[in-house]
Amino acid sequence: MELSFVDVFWIVFVVVIVAWYIHDKYVQREHQLLVNYPIIGRLRYLFEEVSEPFRQYFGDEKFYESKDKLDWVYKAARDKPNYASFSPSQPLAKPKFMIRHANIVLNDDEVENDFEVVFGERRRKPYISKSIIARSAMSDGSISPEGTRAFVQGSYLGGFPINSGEGGVTSNFFVTHENYDESYMKIVDSTHLNKSIKRFFKFFFNGSLAADVYRKLVFKNDPEAETYILDLKTKRFYRPNWDAPLEVFPKEVPSDMPDIVFQISSGLYGARDKTGKFDEDRYQKVMSFCQMTEIKIAQGAKQTGGKLSGAKVTPAIAYYRNVEAYKDVFSPNRFPYANTIEELFDFVGKLQELSGKPVGIKIVISDIENIVPYAKEIKRRVDAGIDAYPDYITLDAGSGGSATAPLEMMERVGLDVRDSVYLVDKILKDYGIRDKVRIVASGKILTPDDIIIVMSLGADFLQIARGFMMSAGCIRARYCSGTTGRQCPVGLATQDKSKRKKYFVFKHANYVANYHKNLLKNVKGLLAIMGLKNIKQLDQKKLLFVDKNSRVHDNLDEVFRRKLDLGKDKGEQNEFR
Numbered sequence: 001m002e003l004s005f006v007d008v009f010w011i012v013f014v015v016v017i018v019a020w021y022i023h024d025k026y027v028q029r030e031h032q033l034l035v036n037y038p039i040i041g042r043l044r045y046l047f048e049e050v051s052e053p054f055r056q057y058f059g060d061e062k063f064y065e066s067k068d069k070l071d072w073v074y075k076a077a078r079d080k081p082n083y084a085s086f087s088p089s090q091p092l093a094k095p096k097f098m099i100r101h102a103n104i105v106l107n108d109d110e111v112e113n114d115f116e117v118v119f120g121e122r123r124r125k126p127y128i129s130k131s132i133i134a135r136s137a138m139s140d141g142s143i144s145p146e147g148t149r150a151f152v153q154g155s156y157l158g159g160f161p162i163n164s165g166e167g168g169v170t171s172n173f174f175v176t177h178e179n180y181d182e183s184y185m186k187i188v189d190s191t192h193l194n195k196s197i198k199r200f201f202k203f204f205f206n207g208s209l210a211a212d213v214y215r216k217l218v219f220k221n222d223p224e225a226e227t228y229i230l231d232l233k234t235k236r237f238y239r240p241n242w243d244a245p246l247e248v249f250p251k252e253v254p255s256d257m258p259d260i261v262f263q264i265s266s267g268l269y270g271a272r273d274k275t276g277k278f279d280e281d282r283y284q285k286v287m288s289f290c291q292m293t294e295i296k297i298a299q300g301a302k303q304t305g306g307k308l309s310g311a312k313v314t315p316a317i318a319y320y321r322n323v324e325a326y327k328d329v330f331s332p333n334r335f336p337y338a339n340t341i342e343e344l345f346d347f348v349g350k351l352q353e354l355s356g357k358p359v360g361i362k363i364v365i366s367d368i369e370n371i372v373p374y375a376k377e378i379k380r381r382v383d384a385g386i387d388a389y390p391d392y393i394t395l396d397a398g399s400g401g402s403a404t405a406p407l408e409m410m411e412r413v414g415l416d417v418r419d420s421v422y423l424v425d426k427i428l429k430d431y432g433i434r435d436k437v438r439i440v441a442s443g444k445i446l447t448p449d450d451i452i453i454v455m456s457l458g459a460d461f462l463q464i465a466r467g468f469m470m471s472a473g474c475i476r477a478r479y480c481s482g483t484t485g486r487q488c489p490v491g492l493a494t495q496d497k498s499k500r501k502k503y504f505v506f507k508h509a510n511y512v513a514n515y516h517k518n519l520l521k522n523v524k525g526l527l528a529i530m531g532l533k534n535i536k537q538l539d540q541k542k543l544l545f546v547d548k549n550s551r552v553h554d555n556l557d558e559v560f561r562r563k564l565d566l567g568k569d570k571g572e573q574n575e576f577r
Contacts, residue, residue: 066090069446070470076518077471077511097418097453098544098552102531111524112534117461119292119438120358120391127291127358129259129461131160132451132523132535133516136442136463137263137299137362139167141308141317141329142480144500145226147492148172150472153505154512155258163261163463166296166306166331168270169286170320171227171239177257177289178231183248184285186241188228190218195235212501223315223325246281249288262290263362264351265306267331269321276322278337284354292358292391293351295344297335298414299362299396306331312495341377349388360392360440364414368564371424375431382433390437394463395420397443417443418457422540422560425458448522452530456538457556469493471515472508 003011017039024031024038033041064070068088075082119127135155140148142165149172155162156176164173174180194217202210211230218237219225228237253259264271271283287293299306308317308329318325338344344361351359365371378389398414415423421441428434441459445451446467454462470476472492479486480493488494491503527535530542540556553559 064444064446065092065096069450070476072447073467073470073515076522077515079514079518082518082522094550095545095547098546099449099452099456099526099530100542100544101529105531106528106533108524108528110533111527113524114534114536115520117438119360119461120352122387123352123358123391124356127259129161129291131158131516131520132455132461133519134161134163134261134461134463135468135512136465137163137165137294137296138465138469139165139306139308140170140172140320141167141312141314141495142493144488144491144494144503145172145316146500146503146505147472147508149175150503150505150508151468151512152176152258153509154468154472154516156256157509158513158516160516161259161261161291163294164263164270164290166263166265166267166269167308167317168320169260169262169289170270170316171229173260173289174238174240174257175229177254178233179254179256180238181248181250184241184244184250184288185238186228188218188237190214190235190237194218198235208501208505224319226314226316227319240285242282242285244285246284249285251288253289253291257289260290261292261294262286263294263296265296265331266333266335267306267321267329268336272322274322280354283351287355287357290357292360293355294394295335295338295348295351295359295361297338297344297361298364314495317495341373345377345381345389348390349386352388352391358391360394360438361390362394362396362442364396364398365420365423366398366414368423368427371427375427375433378428378433378436379431382436392438392440392461393424394440394442395424395459417441417445418454419560419564421454421457421459422556423564426560448519448526451519451523452526452538453543455535456540456542458540467515467519468512471511473503473511 021038024034024041028034031041031045033044066088067090068084072082115130115132117129117132119129135151138148138151143151148170151162152173152175162173164170194214197217198210198214200210201213214235215225215228215230215237219228228239230237262270268276268278270286271279273279273282296306306329310326310328313321313323313326313329315325317329321329323329335344337347348359348361363370363374374390374393381387381389395417396414397417397420398409398412414420420443421439424439425434428437428439438460439458440461440463441454442463442465444466445454445462445464451462466474469492473490474488474492475490477489479488487496487499489499491500492508494500523535527533527537532538532542543556545553545556545559547553
């Protein structure tokens with residue numbers, strides 16, 4: 001009897017199922033569940049596998065205030081209208097801050113477009129940011145090269161600052177810098193044949209594939225090939241030549257680069273010599289392209305120093321950080337020049353003198369004692385006429401991070417950013433030094449109302465990580481670290497070439513710029529209904545607080561006295577009671 005294709009299929013299917021059943025029940029001894037529930041028990045592992053990347057599509061948002069806020073970010077990035085019908089799909093839970101509106105509101109065009117923030121007025125080269133918003137610290141290495149280029153181009157297009165992250169100012173930060181001087185660049189040219197092949201692939205396929213093929217033709221198997229940027233005009237490759245003498249580097253930041261905040265972590269990446277010590281010469285070269293410096297003492301739940309798994313330490317990242325490829329890069333917990341606050345401030349002064357530009361520190365607050373010693377030392381130095389103290393203090397919240405942090409520290413270390421901003425603003429005012437230091441807020445700030453609230457509580461400036469990540473395509477799959485054997489599915493936070501090479505750099509650069517544009521646009525809308533012409537008119541009196549019992553409070557000082565019941569455990573008079 002001749003068997004049909006369907007008959008053969010079912011015979012094979014039954015044989016496979018029976019063999020699979022026997023294997024799960026009688027052979028394998030790895031999964032207990034499968035012994036009792038052969039085959040069907042594997043559904044558990046399937047659902048577990050897809051739960052993370054698909055979790056954001058089901059149910060209410062649990063980590064952020066609401067899923068509506070996340071939807072706002074994605075729509076803003078795509079420059080779509082951001083209106084809701086009938087009601088929010090997930091109303092904000094109490095307690096919550098509310099924004100006071102005016103009896104006579106303004107029209108949007110009556111609100112000023114002045115969002116400038118001045119840092120380091122006392123320095124030789126103060127920095128004037130054109131925006132109140134920066135993209136927060138994300139290291140090239142934690143973020144893919146393509147992702148970093150999208151952020152850099154988005155920052156340049158949108159006219160807002162970008163923090164380098166502790167990975168330093170890598171070649172990818174120079175992607176918009178085409179009017180360079182060859183004296184501080186290393187140039188690699190190619191043959192006319194290779195350039196013709198590139199044009200062929202671009203004509204029949206796409207620019208990304210053509211550039212990848214061209215790079216392979218030029219560099220062959222050079223492990224540092226990715227440290228070079230392709231000049232689209234000349235078809236040459238270039239990267240900063242950090243071995244060039246300091247005098248050939250620009251005296252002013254090139255106009256075709258975004259405003260970069262250079263972050264230095266405990267690993268000193270981008271500002272260290274081959275032995276891992278601080279390198280004054282290299283620091284000054286880097287600062288030729290940066291507007292100011294941020295010393296990372298702590299960041300979100302990363303109280304342990306930054307951690308980059310070996311899977312992400314490609315030869316390019318190893319070149320940038322001066323470390324060994326494919327080995328874990330775990331920075332020390334303590335900044336090497338911050339064994340005391342006095343030593344830290346002296347190092348701050350050293351950087352201010354070397355660069356002539358503003359220098360700040362990034363910390364996390366969990367108690368009044370996390371800020372009072374800083375305030376006391378700043379006050380002492382101001383009174384003594386010593387100028388070596390931070391121009392700004394960045395406050396991060398302990399709610400996690402834009403990529404990877406120890407789980408046991410998330411939500412356990414550090415106050416909410418709103419509490420931190422209020423506390424630091426109050427302490428600096430109590431010591432009479434509030435006008436000497438800018439306050440920068442960072443932590444779960446996503447939408448225009450978040451900005452209004454945090455700035456009303458005392459922040460001068462904001463750094464946003466998660467919102468910009470989402471605008472750049474992040475779907476919050478939580479595979480950023482690469483330690484689980486899984487990689488970022490969109491190619492944004494991975495070094496996996498098969499995924500990151502497919503990332504749409506130019507498209508997402510525009511999304512990043514759109515997100516920033518719509519943040520400011522809708523901040524203006526909120527200022528208008530508050531009757532305010534300028535962002536600098538915000539203060540605590542513009543807010544209300546609704547507690548969990550729906551009682552409305554208009555005295556924010558009293559609200560925070562109850563929220564921040566700090567100082568009693570040290571036998572001190574509690575100034576928050």
